[in-house]
Every structure is written in C-alpha cells, then in structure tokens.
Amino acid sequence: MKLRTFALAVLLALSILSAVPAAANTAPPSPPHYFYGTLKIDNVDAPIGTTVEARVAGVLNGDFNPIVTTEVGKYSDPEPPFTFGLLVQGEIAEGATIEFWVNGTKANETAAWHSGQLTNLNLTAGSASTPLTVPPAVLTSGATGVTLNSATLFGTLTSLGTASSVMVYFEYGVTTGYGSVTPVQIMAEAISFNASLSGLLPNTTYHYRTIAVAGSxxxxxxxxxxxxxxxxxxxxVSTGAATNIAAATAILNGNLVELTGATTGIVSFQWGTTQAYGNETMGQILGAPGPFIAFLNGLLPNTLYHYRAKAMAGTTIVFGSDQTFRTGTTILSSSGGATSFTSTSGGNVSTFGVTADKELKLDASGKSQNESKLTDSEKKLTVSISSGTSLKMTTGEALQFIYVTTPASIPPVPAQSIAISSKDMGPDGATFSPPISLAFSYDVSTLPPGVSEDGLYLAFWDGSQWVKLASTVDKEAKTVTANVSHFTLFALMATVIAPPSVTIISPAGGANLPAGDIQVAVQVSSFVLVPPGGLNAAGQGHIHYYLDVAIPTTPGQPAVTALGTYQATVQPVATWANVPAGAHTLGVQLVNNDHTPLTPPVTDQITVNVTGTALITILPPPPSSVTSPPDSTAPESTVSPPSSETTTEPVPTPTSIPEATNWALILIIIVVAGILLLAILVFVP
Structure with missing residues (x-):
C-alpha cells in the first residue's frame, strides 16, 4: 500500500513537471502550413502574374503570403526548394479556417490550418479576378495658355483597353520626378481631357505626363x-558725359534709371572710334537704380571716341544714347564732373563707388598729404591709405581718381577655391608705394558649405591667373586684409574643404537579397575614422550602422538605438546576421567620438528586399531603453536583426533548436517514468 501511495505522488509530480517547459520557455513559432496546386480562373489556367492570398480571419500571415504566380495555371509546386510556395504561418489556432483570394476576388475553396502540414489544394475563382488582358493607352499632348504662373495641360485617352472605365490625370513638376498631380478624371470612352495648373513659378521649365489607371x-x-x-x-539706362579725359584714359558715366521685374541688372558701356563700337567694358551688377562708371585706358591721343550705356536683365537689353569724347594730346583735360589736374599741380583725388572718411589730398608729386579710408557702397570693401603714400597713374602722373565697381562675373577661380565676393578697382594699373591696405568683410552665416574662416584669403587677377595675397583673417572684425601695390580685379576667396560624406556602396538600393547575413559596405570621404571614446574633434569620428530603424539625428544626443538595431565601428564594412525575408532598411551615419551626430547630420539609407528564410537565431530580450553608448573596447561582432523572431526552415525539414531539444528529451524521460509507475500501480498489491 505504501508503494502504491509513493507511486501516485511521483506520478503527480511528473505531471506538474511536464508543464514546466511551456512556462519556462517561449516556444518557437509553429511550422507553417504549406499549400500548393493548380490555379484556374473561369476554368482557364490563370496567367503568370496572378496574386494569391491566404487569410485567417481577414489577416495575411507569413512571409510568403501573398505570392505572385510565375507559372501558368499553377500557384505553387510541391517539391523543394518551394521557390514560389504559399506558406501560412503565425499565431494561428489549430484548425482555423483559411480563405483564399485570387486577384482580390475570393476563391471557391477554403482549408483548415494545421502546423507543419503540406496540402495539395487546387484553387478556382470567378472571372472578376481575371487581370486586364489589354491595358488602356494614353497620349500626352501640348500645354496651352502658359502664363507667369499658370498653364493648361492636354492629353488623350486613346483606348480603354478591356476596362469599362479608366481614371486619368497628369503629374507635373520642375524635374522628371514630378511631385504634383492634377485631380483624377474618370473616363468611360476614349476622348481628350485637360487640367488647369496654377501657382507655378515664373520663367521655369515644367515636366508633365499623362497617367491612366484601370484596376491595378x-x-x-x-x-x-x-x-x-x-x-x-x-x-x-542713360549715358552720361565722359570725365577725367586724358591722352590715353577717360571715365565713362552712366545711370540705371529704372529696374523693375528683376532683382538685379548688369550694366556696362560699349565704346569705340565709330558707332559700331566694337568694345565693351566689364559688366557690373546693380541691385537698384543708380549711377555707374567705367574706366578706359590705352586710348589713342587726340582721337574721337563713341560710347553708350548698356543694361541687361534676363533677356531684356536696353541702351542709352550715343555720346562722344576726344582724348587729349599730352596733358590731362577737364570735361566737368570730377576734378582733373596735371602732374605738376597737386589736388584732391576724386572717388567713384566709394565714400572717403577724409578727402584724399596729393601734392604735385602724387604723394598723399593725409590719411584716408574709403568704403564701397555695399560696405564689403575698405581701402586704407596712409599719409606719405605715393599714388601714381600708369603714365607716372599723380593719381587723379579712384573707382570701385562690382563685376558681373570674374575669371575662373583656382581649383579647390571659391569666390566669396569681388571688386574691380581702378584705374587699372595705378601703383602705390608703400602698399595700401585692402580689407574685405564677410558674414559667417553666408559662407558656403565646406568653407571656414581659416581658409579665407584675398587674390588679384594679373591678366592670366589669380595670384594669392598674404592675407590676415580677423575673426572678431570679420575681415580679411592684405597689402596691395596696384589696382586691378580683386576677390575674397576661400579654400573649399569638402564636407564629410558617407555612401552605401553595397548592397545596391532596391536589391533582392537571399535571407541570411547581409554585409553593408560604405564609402567615407573627408572624414577620419578613429575609435570612439575620445574627445570630439572636427573632421573625425566613427560610423554607426542601423537596421530597420529611423536614423537618430538629434544634435548633442547619442545617435544610438535599441540593442540589436545598430553597430558602432571604425570599419567601412558591417554585417547583419540572419536577416529574415521581407523589406529591410539599411542606414549609416558618421558620428563624433562621443556618438553624437555631426552638424549637419551625415547619413545614407537604402531599402533592400530579402527573400527566402534565414537561419534560426534566439535573441535575448532587448532592454527597454539605451542609457549609454556602446563599449568601444568590445570586439566587433555581427548583430542579429531587431525584428527577427524565431523562424523555421521551409517544410519539411525545420531547423532544430537546442533549447527545444533539451525539453523534448526531458518530456520523453517523464513519459517513460510515468509508464513504469503505472505498471507499479497495476501489478504491485
């Protein structure tokens, strides 16, 4: 009797233990139910491209559901490798009803779901599910009524195909990416249609095309x-009188009287010994009506010259009236306006395009009698002249005037440089001893990308190339200063440092990849890769790789995501292990040594499509939040994807799982022990 009581107690304990595996471990997903068979629509073999869905309570289940057929009259094949099989898998109750849909129409057959089962089920559906055999046809016609900001687009639906009605509309935009669409129109017959556009940009080229939609x-x-x-x-524009006329030089004066419909205009002078002109001065940019000048040199003495002012904005060009002047013989003459003097008289230097804080006075030899500071109208240039400076014309005479203009264009700048601003200063070739000081001002907020204050410098055009000047950058005053000994075309330039960049070079965006490990390779430019953890330094840091998460770019915050969704490394290659089937987003970002994003963020991201089934990987539960950056001293390793729940190999050979196998052995032992105890209960009195 005692032995029977003991056996009953042990049997009860074994029963309790047999329930432990379910509570101790989360079982892997059940193997899928695989369906295969023929597919007919109205008793005719369904064409390639037919979509087949399997739904349980209206929900799609499994990575291979729905599928698009690749053979005529067949939606799946019973033999491995199940290249286009319909697998139904998920949290599905045993025996649940599966409904099948063909091209959006419910099939005549249903089935009961059973884990791990292989079922031959031939599907049939009605004609409503037949794809269009003849697509519609549409024609893009011309645009009419084009104005500043509106137009009317025309198109023609030339055929409905086999559809009873077709939706038509236009897409349009400033590129072939379009970006905007017109309202949809439903057409029941082949006929022309149109759509009106408004809110367009003036003087802009737009792309457009027609679109016709019939079903899918x-x-x-x-x-x-x-x-x-x-x-x-x-x-x-008006032409003014010439001034400061000498044997070989003269100043031409003009006035931009009206400028509407454009933000800037380019002004210049045409000149020559006849009304055919034949020469034109360098263009100057004006943002508003006002006077402008040009300096001529190298003229013939005692010669009559014609000239006229010119203004251009967009395609509009206008001219002032024709005017004339005659050059002198051997000495300077006065034609009104600016002061003129001979090399033996001394006098005040006239200025054009600049304002002097003190009127500059020269003695008979051309030596300045006082200090003077000249500032241009845009306040981008300051010219500082010291007392005792010798200022001479190219003829050796005392300087009689100074002018500053903003050129409409300048010669090409050196490689790896960019022009910030420029000024044409004259008279061209005028000399200074000792050199005078030029100071260009700048605004940090308007410096182009890749330009730093340390890279700013001044340069002058020598007639064939740009010559870099020894320059001083004052970061507090926001000026760049250099000493110059002559007048010519000057520019404030900067050495361009290419901004950091990172590009995913493999795999290609949109690529179809087999399930399993995915290796991501990147190309990094203008950025030094160093191990994380040190102090932040411009132009250096490391790489963060991301899988299926939005790239974090909040300034000053570590650019890390949940465990298993990112990797931090200095290597241009990273591997994601066991990536399951489906669409996946691969991201990458350059970050500082403390894991924070660069400013501005430097990222790249692509989407790939993974097909097939990955190897099984059991992941530890992720933490609820990430509170610190990764350990920079830890060895690099591949990281399993964040969304890879336990998956199963295709029927009929699922991959074994060590934990599940151990519990299976325990259950077998329990069952055997139970049988032995039952035998004791039955045969022992």
Whole structure:
C-alpha cells in the first residue's frame, strides 16, 4: 500500500513537471502550413502574374503570403526548394479556417490550418479576378495658355483597353520626378481631357505626363515640357558725359534709371572710334537704380571716341544714347564732373563707388598729404591709405581718381577655391608705394558649405591667373586684409574643404537579397575614422550602422538605438546576421567620438528586399531603453536583426533548436517514468 501511495505522488509530480517547459520557455513559432496546386480562373489556367492570398480571419500571415504566380495555371509546386510556395504561418489556432483570394476576388475553396502540414489544394475563382488582358493607352499632348504662373495641360485617352472605365490625370513638376498631380478624371470612352495648373513659378521649365489607371494596371504617357513666362522687365539706362579725359584714359558715366521685374541688372558701356563700337567694358551688377562708371585706358591721343550705356536683365537689353569724347594730346583735360589736374599741380583725388572718411589730398608729386579710408557702397570693401603714400597713374602722373565697381562675373577661380565676393578697382594699373591696405568683410552665416574662416584669403587677377595675397583673417572684425601695390580685379576667396560624406556602396538600393547575413559596405570621404571614446574633434569620428530603424539625428544626443538595431565601428564594412525575408532598411551615419551626430547630420539609407528564410537565431530580450553608448573596447561582432523572431526552415525539414531539444528529451524521460509507475500501480498489491 505504501508503494502504491509513493507511486501516485511521483506520478503527480511528473505531471506538474511536464508543464514546466511551456512556462519556462517561449516556444518557437509553429511550422507553417504549406499549400500548393493548380490555379484556374473561369476554368482557364490563370496567367503568370496572378496574386494569391491566404487569410485567417481577414489577416495575411507569413512571409510568403501573398505570392505572385510565375507559372501558368499553377500557384505553387510541391517539391523543394518551394521557390514560389504559399506558406501560412503565425499565431494561428489549430484548425482555423483559411480563405483564399485570387486577384482580390475570393476563391471557391477554403482549408483548415494545421502546423507543419503540406496540402495539395487546387484553387478556382470567378472571372472578376481575371487581370486586364489589354491595358488602356494614353497620349500626352501640348500645354496651352502658359502664363507667369499658370498653364493648361492636354492629353488623350486613346483606348480603354478591356476596362469599362479608366481614371486619368497628369503629374507635373520642375524635374522628371514630378511631385504634383492634377485631380483624377474618370473616363468611360476614349476622348481628350485637360487640367488647369496654377501657382507655378515664373520663367521655369515644367515636366508633365499623362497617367491612366484601370484596376491595378497603370500606364504613362511620354514626358513633355513647357516653360512659364518671365516677369516683364522694365529697364531704362542713360549715358552720361565722359570725365577725367586724358591722352590715353577717360571715365565713362552712366545711370540705371529704372529696374523693375528683376532683382538685379548688369550694366556696362560699349565704346569705340565709330558707332559700331566694337568694345565693351566689364559688366557690373546693380541691385537698384543708380549711377555707374567705367574706366578706359590705352586710348589713342587726340582721337574721337563713341560710347553708350548698356543694361541687361534676363533677356531684356536696353541702351542709352550715343555720346562722344576726344582724348587729349599730352596733358590731362577737364570735361566737368570730377576734378582733373596735371602732374605738376597737386589736388584732391576724386572717388567713384566709394565714400572717403577724409578727402584724399596729393601734392604735385602724387604723394598723399593725409590719411584716408574709403568704403564701397555695399560696405564689403575698405581701402586704407596712409599719409606719405605715393599714388601714381600708369603714365607716372599723380593719381587723379579712384573707382570701385562690382563685376558681373570674374575669371575662373583656382581649383579647390571659391569666390566669396569681388571688386574691380581702378584705374587699372595705378601703383602705390608703400602698399595700401585692402580689407574685405564677410558674414559667417553666408559662407558656403565646406568653407571656414581659416581658409579665407584675398587674390588679384594679373591678366592670366589669380595670384594669392598674404592675407590676415580677423575673426572678431570679420575681415580679411592684405597689402596691395596696384589696382586691378580683386576677390575674397576661400579654400573649399569638402564636407564629410558617407555612401552605401553595397548592397545596391532596391536589391533582392537571399535571407541570411547581409554585409553593408560604405564609402567615407573627408572624414577620419578613429575609435570612439575620445574627445570630439572636427573632421573625425566613427560610423554607426542601423537596421530597420529611423536614423537618430538629434544634435548633442547619442545617435544610438535599441540593442540589436545598430553597430558602432571604425570599419567601412558591417554585417547583419540572419536577416529574415521581407523589406529591410539599411542606414549609416558618421558620428563624433562621443556618438553624437555631426552638424549637419551625415547619413545614407537604402531599402533592400530579402527573400527566402534565414537561419534560426534566439535573441535575448532587448532592454527597454539605451542609457549609454556602446563599449568601444568590445570586439566587433555581427548583430542579429531587431525584428527577427524565431523562424523555421521551409517544410519539411525545420531547423532544430537546442533549447527545444533539451525539453523534448526531458518530456520523453517523464513519459517513460510515468509508464513504469503505472505498471507499479497495476501489478504491485
């Protein structure tokens, strides 16, 4: 009796133990139910491209659901490797009803779900699920009524195909990426249609094309373009009298009287010994009506010259009246306006385009009698002249005037440099001894990307190339200063440092990849990769790789995400292990040594499509939040993807799982022990 009581107690304990595995471990997902068979629509073999779905209570389940057929009359094949099989897998109750849908129409057959089962089920559906055999056709026609900000687009639906009605519309934009669409119109017959556009940009080229939609079929017309009209430009320019006329030099004066419909105008002078002119001065940019000048040198003495002012804005060009002047013989003459003097008289230096804080006075030899500081009208240039400076014309005579203009364009700048601003200073070739000081001002907020204050410098054009000047950058005053000994074309330039960049070079965006490990390779430019953990330094840091998460770019915050969704490394290659089937986003970001994003953030991101089934990986539960950056001293390793729940190899050979196998052995032992105890209960009195 005692032995029977003991056996009952042990049997009860074994029963309790047999329930432990379910509570101690989360079982892996059940193996899928695999379906294969023929597919007919209205008793006709379904064409390639037919979509088949399996739904349980209206929900799609499994990575291979839905599928698109790749053979006529068949939706799946019963033999491995199940290249286009319909697998239904998920948290599904045993025996649950599966409904099948063909091209959006419910099939006539259903099935009961059973884990790990292989079922031959031939599907049939009605004609409503038949894809369009003849697509519609659409034509993109011209645009009419094009104005500053509106236009009307025309197209023609030339055929409905086999559809009873077709939706048509236009997409349009400033590139072939389009970006905007017109309202949809439903057409029941092949006919022309149109759409009106408004809110367009003036003087802009737009791309557009027609689109026709019938069911799931979309067809496109060809791309065409139109250009909106420009804002009417009103320009008026007048030609003034020439001044400071000498045997070989003169100053031409003009006035931009009206400038509407454009933000800037380019002004210049045409000149020559006849009204055919044949020469033109360098263009100057004006942002508002006002006077402008040009200095001529190298003229012939005692010669009559014609000239006229010119203004241009966009495609609009206007001219002032023709005027003349005659050069002198051997000495300077006065033609009104600015002061003129001979080399033996001394006098005040006239200025054009600049304002002097003190009037500059020269003695008979051309030596300055006082200090003077000249500032241009844009306050971008300051010229400082010391007392006792010798200022001479190219002829050796005392300097009689100074002018400063803003050129409309300048010669190409050196490689790896960029021009910030420029000034044409004259008279060209005028000399100074000792050198005078030029100071260009700058605004840090408007410096182009890749330009730092340390890279700023001044340069002058010597007629064939830019010559860099020894320059001093004052970061507090925001000026760049250099000493110059002559007048010519000057520019404030900067050495361009290419900004950091990172690009995913493998895999390609949109690539179809087999399930399993995915290796991501990147190309890094203008950035030094160093191990994380040190002090932040400009132009250096490391790389963060991301999988299926938004790239964090909050300034000053560590650019880390949940465990298993990112890697921190100095290597241009990283591997994601056991990536399951489906669409996946691969991201990468350059970060500082403390894991914070650069300013601005430097990232790249692509999407790839993974097909097939990955090896099984059991992941530890992720923490609820990340409170610190990764350990920079830890060895690099591959990281399992964040969303890879336990998966199973395709039927019929699922991959074994060590934990599950151990519990299976325990259950077998329990069952055997139970049988022995039952035998004791039955046969022992």
């Amino acid at each position: 079929t979309i067809v496109y017309g060809v791309d065409r373009t139109f250009r909106t009209t420009a804002i009417p430009v009103n320009l008026t």
